[in-house]
Amino acid sequence: MSYDDRYGSYNVVDSFPEDYDYGHGDVEDSAVASPENKPRILLMGLRRSGKSSIQKVVFHKMSPNETLFLESTSKIIKDDINNSSFVQFQIWDFPGQIDFFDPTFDSENIFSGCGALIFVIDSQDDYREALIKLHQTVTRAYQVCLCSSSQVKC
Numbered sequence: 001m002s003y004d005d006r007y008g009s010y011n012v013v014d015s016f017p018e019d020y021d022y023g024h025g026d027v028e029d030s031a032v033a034s035p036e037n038k039p040r041i042l043l044m045g046l047r048r049s050g051k052s053s054i055q056k057v058v059f060h061k062m063s064p065n066e067t068l069f070l071e072s073t074s075k076i077i078k079d080d081i082n083n084s085s086f087v088q089f090q091i092w093d094f095p096g097q098i099d100f101f102d103p104t105f106d107s108e109n110i111f112s113g114c115g116a117l118i119f120v121i122d123s124q125d126d127y128r129e130a131l132i133k134l135h136q137t138v139t140r141a142y143q144v145c146l147c148s149s150s151q152v153k154c
Helices: 003-007 027-031 051-060 107-112 127-150
Strands: 040-045 077-082 088-093 114-120
Touching: 040 051, 040 127, 051 077, 051 088, 107 114, 107 127, 114 127
Parallel strands: 040 088, 040 114
Antiparallel strands: 077 088
């Protein structure tokens, strides 16, 4: 009995089981994914905790010393990361002063398409305030995801 007979062949593009959700499109179709279809990473935390600095250093090759001169973020900044046709996602950098419980804030739109949430805590800040904000943020995101997936009125 050969290896392929025992474990299956994974040398062919379409050989993954359908339930792996790799999609059926051509490689060219996935390379030009629209911004709405890209995984979304939310970068959140208190004011001046270093969210934008982390993003600039990691994804835009900015020197850590240069980040000392970045302006404070005043609105949500959406950044498409297209390092290759394989690695494509969006990073949404949030200002620290956003209140997710404000009725004018559309938390369902933000959290329902979220692939990951990164909450930055500055080691020099009061960690209690940061932990309270982290708890509120994760709780709200969980409520939105639970409501959107179960058709339950929340």
